[in-house]
Amino acid sequence: MPMPIKEFAARRKALSELMAPDSIAIVPAAPERVRNRDVLHPYRQDSDFYYLTGFEEPDAVLALIPGREHGEAVLFCKERNPEKELWDGFLMGPEGAIEKLGFDDAFPIADIDDILPGMIEGRSRVYYPLGKDKAFDSQVMDWVKTIRSKVRTGAHPPGEFVALEHTLHDLRLYKSAAEIKVMARAGQISAEAHCNAMKRARRGGHEYNLEAELLHTFMSHGARSTAYPSIVGSGANGCILHYIENRAPLKDGDLVLIDAGCELENYASDITRTFPVSGRFTDPQRAVYEIVLAAQYAAIEAVKPGNHWNHPHEAALNVLTQGLIDLGILRNMTLDEALEQEAYRPFFMHRTGHWLGLDVHDVGDYRVGGAWRVLEPGMALTVEPGLYIAPDNLDVDEQWRGIGIRIEDDVVVTKDGCRVLSEGAPKTVADIEALMAD
Ligand code: GLY
Ligand code: MN
Ligand code: MN
Numbered sequence: 001m002p003m004p005i006k007e008f009a010a011r012r013k014a015l016s017e018l019m020a021p022d023s024i025a026i027v028p029a030a031p032e033r034v035r036n037r038d039v040l041h042p043y044r045q046d047s048d049f050y051y052l053t054g055f056e057e058p059d060a061v062l063a064l065i066p067g068r069e070h071g072e073a074v075l076f077c078k079e080r081n082p083e084k085e086l087w088d089g090f091l092m093g094p095e096g097a098i099e100k101l102g103f104d105d106a107f108p109i110a111d112i113d114d115i116l117p118g119m120i121e122g123r124s125r126v127y128y129p130l131g132k133d134k135a136f137d138s139q140v141m142d143w144v145k146t147i148r149s150k151v152r153t154g155a156h157p158p159g160e161f162v163a164l165e166h167t168l169h170d171l172r173l174y175k176s177a178a179e180i181k182v183m184a185r186a187g188q189i190s191a192e193a194h195c196n197a198m199k200r201a202r203r204g205g206h207e208y209n210l211e212a213e214l215l216h217t218f219m220s221h222g223a224r225s226t227a228y229p230s231i232v233g234s235g236a237n238g239c240i241l242h243y244i245e246n247r248a249p250l251k252d253g254d255l256v257l258i259d260a261g262c263e264l265e266n267y268a269s270d271i272t273r274t275f276p277v278s279g280r281f282t283d284p285q286r287a288v289y290e291i292v293l294a295a296q297y298a299a300i301e302a303v304k305p306g307n308h309w310n311h312p313h314e315a316a317l318n319v320l321t322q323g324l325i326d327l328g329i330l331r332n333m334t335l336d337e338a339l340e341q342e343a344y345r346p347f348f349m350h351r352t353g354h355w356l357g358l359d360v361h362d363v364g365d366y367r368v369g370g371a372w373r374v375l376e377p378g379m380a381l382t383v384e385p386g387l388y389i390a391p392d393n394l395d396v397d398e399q400w401r402g403i404g405i406r407i408e409d410d411v412v413v414t415k416d417g418c419r420v421l422s423e424g425a426p427k428t429v430a431d432i433e434a435l436m437a438d
Helices: 005-018 046-054 084-090 093-101 109-120 132-148 163-175 179-199 207-220 235-239 283-302 311-326 335-340 431-436
Strands: 023-030 034-036 061-064 073-077 105-108 126-129 160-163 231-234 254-262 263-266 271-276 380-383 386-388 404-405 409-413 418-420
Touching: 005 046, 005 061, 005 093, 023 109, 034 093, 046 163, 061 386, 073 093, 073 109, 093 105, 105 109, 105 431, 126 132, 160 163, 163 418, 179 207, 179 254, 179 263, 179 271, 179 409, 179 431, 207 231, 207 254, 235 254, 254 404, 271 380, 271 404, 271 431, 283 311, 283 380, 283 386, 283 404, 283 409, 283 418, 283 431, 311 335, 311 380, 311 386, 380 431, 404 418
Parallel strands: 023 126, 073 105, 126 160
Antiparallel strands: 023 061, 061 073, 231 254, 254 271, 380 409, 386 404, 409 418
C-alpha cells in the first residue's frame, strides 16, 4: 500500500504556491551515519526530504524552482552504477527518478556544484533548512559564492535566505487521506504488537522478551523499524519516562509499561499500554489505572475542531489531579488549589501529547501568535496521560509507591471530533484481563 506518487507532486505544488515569487527551495537528503567502524546505521531518509520526494536514497538534493521553464522539481541523485549496485543494491538514477517518481528534471549529484548555482542565479530568495546541518549550510554558501564571483558578468546572487521549516512544517501538520491511511495501518500493526506482548508477559522472562515480541510483530507486517526505541518498563521502571534498558526480570505482581510503535513508510505510530505481568491488576494498581484511563478518555473527548491544543491537556489534568486527591495522595487542598499550585507535577510531569506524523514528535507549531493552536481536521496527535509514583516517595502511602502508568493512543482530528488510530490494543481493565486470561 505505498503512498501514491501523485501525493508527493501535490506536496511540492502546495509548497511552491506558498513560496515567494522568484525563489528556490533546496532540500537535502539525510546523510548516512556510521554506527561503528565500517558499519552504518540502517538508513532513514530525512522527513522533510521524503515528504517532498518519496525518494529513499542518501546523497540527493531536491531543488524546487517555481516557474522554471525546463521543469520546477529537480532531483540530484547518485547515478546508476552496475558494479556498485552489485555490492550495495539498486540505485534509481536520475532517469529512474524522472520516470518513477515524476520529477521534471534530474541530474547526477556529482554535477551539483556545476549545475545548481545556475538554478539559484536570478532567484531573490532561497528557502533551505537553515542552521540544521553545518556542512549543508556551508555548501549553500559555496553555491552562492560561485554566483557572486560572476556578478561582473551580470549574475544576480540571491539576497534572502529563509528557513524552509516555517512553510513546510505547516503543510506537514495537516495529514491527507493517504497519510491517515498509512498511519492507521501503522497504528493497527502496533496495537497488534501490544496485544502479543500482553499475552507473552504471562510466561514471565525479562522485559526484553516483550520487546522481542513487539519487534517480531512489527517486522512480520513489513514495518522494519520502530518509530523510536521501545520502552518496556516493569515495576518501578515504569516510572522512568525514557527507560529503554529493557533488561529487568518480569515479576508477578508488577505492572509493565510498554511504549512502542512501529514506523511504516516513514510514518510513526506511538502507543503506550500498562498491564499486570500476572494478568490481574492488584487493587492499588487498578485504582491508579482507572484514574489514568478516565483522564485519557476525557482528553480524547476534548480533541475536536475548534478546541485548542491545550484543551486535551487541561481535561487530563483535571481528572488526574482530582484522582490524586481522591486517593489521598494529594492532601489538604481543593482541586483548584492543586491545579493552581501544580501539585500534580511530581506524579505527572509531561504533556498529554504531541503532533504525530513522519516524526514521532512531529513538526508543526503548538502556538500561533502567542495563543494555543486551534485543532483542525487532519491534525494527528497522541493522547498520553500518565501517573508515576516514585518508589522512594515517602510522602505517599506505601501501597502506591513504584506504580507507573501511562495510556497512549494516536488520534486524528475529524470534522466533528477525532478518530482513534490505535484502538486495537485493549485498555480497559476488563479488556486487558480478558485478553491476558485467554
Ligand atoms: N514514545 C515517545 C512519546 O511517547 O512521546
Ligand atoms: Mn509513546
Ligand atoms: Mn508519545
